[in-house]
Amino acid sequence: MRQTVADRGVHVTSLINNAGFGSFAPFTEADSGHLTAEIAVDVVAPVQLTAAFLPGMMSAGNGFIINLASVSAYLPSPRMAVYGAAKAFVLSFTESLWTELRGTGVTAFAVSPGATATEFTTGMGPDAQVLTAGRLRRPEDVVATALNHLDRRNPGPTVIDGRLNRLAVLSSRLMSRRRSALTMARVFDPGRLSASQPAR
Template sequence: MSNVAVVTGASSGFGEQFARRFARAGDDLVLVARRRDRLEALAAELTSEHGVAVLVIEADLSQAEGARRVMDQIEDAGLKPSALVNSAGFGTAERFADEDPARIADEIRVNVLALTLLSRLLMPSLLAAPRGVLVNISSTAAHQPIPTMAVYAATKAYVLSLTEALWHEAQGTSLRVLALCPGPTETGFFEAARSDRFRVGTVANVGESVDRAWKTLQRPSSPPSLTIGLQHRINALGARLVPRRIVLAIAARTAAGPQNA
């Protein structure tokens, strides 16, 4: 029986690149997102290029039952996935007092709730696989609170914390768990955020970032998290050592954009 990788957010960016990676490795796929047309186009391409079977699941993960519905369709298809990449997510750059409460709820349901429940619902299958993989996409935003991106940074801190704990729980099993923490990366993310304020400093290439994650996952003892880029790793370390009010001041200035630096 071939491996099956479930990828949320597969219609764009990190999710799409992970889907391509698994297909190149010969794994069958379950592609999840709202934009069915994009998922179907990708599925057709990957099937014709790599001969893999692809199940497309159109799902809105901001719905409370989103993760459960995805799981139902996976079970109905009789699949026992060996890999899960939770990439579906989005951000908002606004002062908290100005943020739309409905968008906050969606952001938390997609970035936090759906990711957590899908990880949990698929965990028995991932643990049963000879070489299971769980990748949750966090962010460099996880390394410190970010004024004017408060909810987004908090969701990503949650993802990092959850995933590192799961990494530890998976020790001694055949499941590899990784929290991927990219910095600004060229994807559909900035458009979905309706803001260029996330576009800070050097913007990374998504294919290269996924390659890094893929190589890290091949290591016999892969780490709990991977922050992409030396500068971001230094910043993450600094955020642990420097007093919080200074960390917050730097984060606020960076998030305000170059015009305010």
């Protein structure tokens, strides 16, 4: 991969691992092939791309890597168990990279958005509308969060996009893991949307 890019005369100075997709269904009902592809895109690809291009950045003594994690990396994700686990991997992987890269001139950090107005839920089925039922951030907001963090004098390993998302993560840390999982099960329950509709 690295050689193919070099052969085309491209000098890589930065990498943004943004590609990803998820599924929304109880784990036992999800298609195993779809889940395998999800892991390949959300976990394997960022690792392979980072392995391909990070050595060149370190040799040059500058550059940056931004990995897209998710608020789901911090929270249990019923009906999105593999996606949440994949993003938890991305978060942990990036935090470790950040530590290893200190003093090299290369920056690495993870951006964790929550519900954002993109096509992420396309093809997930009608139940996935529960994921976009609240206030949505815009893609531009996420980009601004990432760039503002990059511009800091000493950016940390992670940044969460949006005040409400930061509060959600903070609140989850004050709960037991059991309580956090049960709370997220209610948040991701498609039935809560129909239950909130006024009777006719």
